[in-house]
Amino acid sequence: MSAAVTWCNVYGHPQRWDQQGPAAATLVRWVSDHLLNPHAGLGRPGPVCPFMRHTTTRQLLWAGVAAGTDLSPEGMGEVMDDAFAVYARLRQENPVDSRGLTLVTLFPELTRYELIDAVHRARKTQAVSAGLMLGQFYPGCTVPGLWNSDFHPLDAPVPMLVLRPMMSTDFPFLVARTEWLYAYFTRFAPDLPGKLRWSIAERMRVDGPDAGRITSLRMHSADEHAR
Numbered sequence: 001m002s003a004a005v006t007w008c009n010v011y012g013h014p015q016r017w018d019q020q021g022p023a024a025a026t027l028v029r030w031v032s033d034h035l036l037n038p039h040a041g042l043g044r045p046g047p048v049c050p051f052m053r054h055t056t057t058r059q060l061l062w063a064g065v066a067a068g069t070d071l072s073p074e075g076m077g078e079v080m081d082d083a084f085a086v087y088a089r090l091r092q093e094n095p096v097d098s099r100g101l102t103l104v105t106l107f108p109e110l111t112r113y114e115l116i117d118a119v120h121r122a123r124k125t126q127a128v129s130a131g132l133m134l135g136q137f138y139p140g141c142t143v144p145g146l147w148n149s150d151f152h153p154l155d156a157p158v159p160m161l162v163l164r165p166m167m168s169t170d171f172p173f174l175v176a177r178t179e180w181l182y183a184y185f186t187r188f189a190p191d192l193p194g195k196l197r198w199s200i201a202e203r204m205r206v207d208g209p210d211a212g213r214i215t216s217l218r219m220h221s222a223d224e225h226a227r
Contacts, residue, residue: 004082005064005065005066005079005082005083005105006064007062007063007064007083007086007103007105008020008062008063008064009059009061009062010024010027010028010059010061010062010063010104011056011059011061012059017063020063020064020065021065021067021108022108023065023106023108023158024063024065026108026157026158027063027104027106027158027160030156030157030158031052031056031061034048035047035048035049035052036048036049036052036053036056039151041145041148041150041151042145042147042148042151043145043146043147043148043151044147044222045222048153049153050225050226051100051102051164051167051226052102054099054100055100055101055102055164058097058100060097060100060101060102061102061104062086062090062101062102062103062104063103063104063105063106064083064104064105064106065106065108066079066105066106066107067108067109068109069109069110069111071107071109071110071112071115072115073115073118073119073122076107076115076119077119077122077123079105080105080119080123080161083103083105083161083163084123084126084127084130084163086103087101087103087132087163088130090103098165099165100165101164101165102162102163102164103162103163103164104160104161104162104163105160105161105162106158106159106160107158107159107160107161108158108159110138110159113138113139113140113141113159116136116137116138116159116160116161117136119136119161120134120135120136120161123161124180125177125179125180127163128166128174128179128180128183128184129179129183131165131166131183131186131187132163132164132165132166133163133164133165133166133167133170133173134161134162134163135154135161135162135163135164136154136161137154137155137156137158137159137160137161137162138154138155138156138158138159138160139155139156139157139158139159140155141154141155141156142155143214144213144214144215145214145215146169146172146214146215146218147215147218147222148215149213149214149215149216166183166184166187167226167227168188168220168226168227169218169220169224169225169226170184170226171184171217171219172214172215172217172218172219173214175204175205175206175211175217176205176206176207176211176212177205178198178201178202178205179201180201181200181201181204181205182197182198182201184201185197185200185201
C-alpha cells in the first residue's frame with residue numbers, strides 16, 4: 001500500500017494541491033469544465049452538480065491522492081478510515097460551513113474499478129449513519145442519473161471516493177435498506193418520533209432490482225433544490 005494520504009484544500013491552497021501530481025489538475029478541470037456546467041444529457045436545467053457551486057465558492061473542497069498500483073480492499077479501507085476521521089475533524093472545526101464540505105480521495109493508478117464499488121458498499125452504512133453520503137466515481141461508472149437513466153453522473157476521469165453531506169434529494173440512493181432511510185428521516189424530519197421514523201422507513205424500503213432504478217425513484221421536481 002502507498003504512503004499515508006494527505007488531504008488539502010483544493011481552492012484554499014491551490015499551489016499545494018497542484019503538487020499532488022497529474023490527477024490534481026484532472027480533478028480541478030473536471031469540476032470546472034463538467035460539474036459546474038450544464039449538460040445536454042442531464043435531463044434538467046442547471047449544472048451537472050449544483051451542490052459543487054457552493055463547495056467551490058466557499059473553498060470547501062478537500063482532496064487527497066492515494067498513489068500506488070498495489071491497492072487492495074484492506075489498504076483502501078485504511079485510507080477511508082483516515083478520510084472519515086479527517087472529514088469529522090473538518091466538520092467540527094467549521095460547523096457553519098459543513099453543509100458544503102466535500103472530501104475527495106483519488107486513486108489515479110487504480111485500474112480495478114470494482115474495488116471502488118466494493119469499498120463503497122462496505123462503507124456506505126458508516127457514512128449514512130453519520131448523515132453523510134459516500135459516492136463512487138470512476139471511468140465508465142454506469143449508475144444512472146436522477147433525471148435521465150441514460151446519463152451517468154458518476155462517470156469520472158479518475159477513480160475516486162467522495163464524502164459529502166446527505167442532501168434532501170438523496171432519497172433514491174437510500175431506499176434499499178431500512179437503516180439508510182431511517183438516517184435520512186432522522187436528518188430531514190428529526191421532530192418525528194424515532195419509532196415512527198423507523199416505521200416509515202420500513203414501509204418505504206424498496207427491495208430487489210427496483211432499488212437500483214434511481215431515476216424512477218426520484219421524488220423531487222426540477223424546481224425543488226437539494227438542501
